[in-house]
Amino acid sequence: MEKIVILTGAGISAESGLATFRDEGGLWAAHRIEDVATPEAFERDPDLVHRFYNARRTQAARVAPNAAHRALARLQERHGGEVVLVTQNVDALHEAAGSRAVMHMHGTLAGALCARCEARWPAPLVMSTQDACPVCGAKATRPDIVWFGEMPHGMEAIWTHLEEADVFAAIGTSGNVYPAAAFAQHAGRAGAHTIELNLEASYNTRDFAETRLGRASQVVPEWVGAVLGD
Numbered sequence: 001m002e003k004i005v006i007l008t009g010a011g012i013s014a015e016s017g018l019a020t021f022r023d024e025g026g027l028w029a030a031h032r033i034e035d036v037a038t039p040e041a042f043e044r045d046p047d048l049v050h051r052f053y054n055a056r057r058t059q060a061a062r063v064a065p066n067a068a069h070r071a072l073a074r075l076q077e078r079h080g081g082e083v084v085l086v087t088q089n090v091d092a093l094h095e096a097a098g099s100r101a102v103m104h105m106h107g108t109l110a111g112a113l114c115a116r117c118e119a120r121w122p123a124p125l126v127m128s129t130q131d132a133c134p135v136c137g138a139k140a141t142r143p144d145i146v147w148f149g150e151m152p153h154g155m156e157a158i159w160t161h162l163e164e165a166d167v168f169a170a171i172g173t174s175g176n177v178y179p180a181a182a183f184a185q186h187a188g189r190a191g192a193h194t195i196e197l198n199l200e201a202s203y204n205t206r207d208f209a210e211t212r213l214g215r216a217s218q219v220v221p222e223w224v225g226a227v228l229g230d
Ligand code: APR
Pocket: 008, 009, 010, 011, 012, 014, 015, 020, 021, 022, 023, 026, 088, 089, 106, 171, 172, 173, 174, 175, 176, 177, 197, 198, 199, 200, 201, 202, 214, 215, 216, 217
């Protein structure tokens, strides 16, 4: 049975009510990346960075998965071959829809990290510079999110999954940020059929053999139904 590797981005969570990054009114329209999503920003103004992620954590706790998240969970459940789900998203909507073993390459809002000793623990809803690390006691706790300039998680395994994929699908991502924007080319070169499911053609649309445009809550269940043959 075919091995399917899937990459999701903010567009799959848009219809659940979470802002994307680069759409009209998206997160980067309201905040400069260099003010809230870099290690230098955290050094310079940790309170501002905590406020930005506290707002996103609080919002993410209020929303529910949509038909696209549920369709991917159904695909994992019903497809005979391996289904690997990699996400750039830091929300927990794939898990809430029933997906398992989700690879969060950019970290998660649910995680906290000590900038001093690198201990990890479940993040409280509201984090602050006054929090002490439960392991080393340093007041250096940060969101366990991969910021610009930092290495995404699980890249070794992800490159191997892409080389083994028979099908690679990118869903709800604009193809602006590397290394995720290189996944389609990497999988295609290794022989995978590549498909993008997105509201509009992504920045790297030329890397895909197939494109299905539309809202994720429509195009993803349709695509999963075609794969499962039901
Ligand atoms: N259904 C499907 N696609 C949608 C929908 C929707 N309802 N709404 C928006 N989209 C598409 C947009 O057209 C866009 O192509 O989702 C994509 C969202 O792109 P971005 O906002 O750039 O989000 P993403 O690609 O996930 O960003 C990647 O950049 O800022 C960093 O670390 C951050 O993980 C993020 C990374």
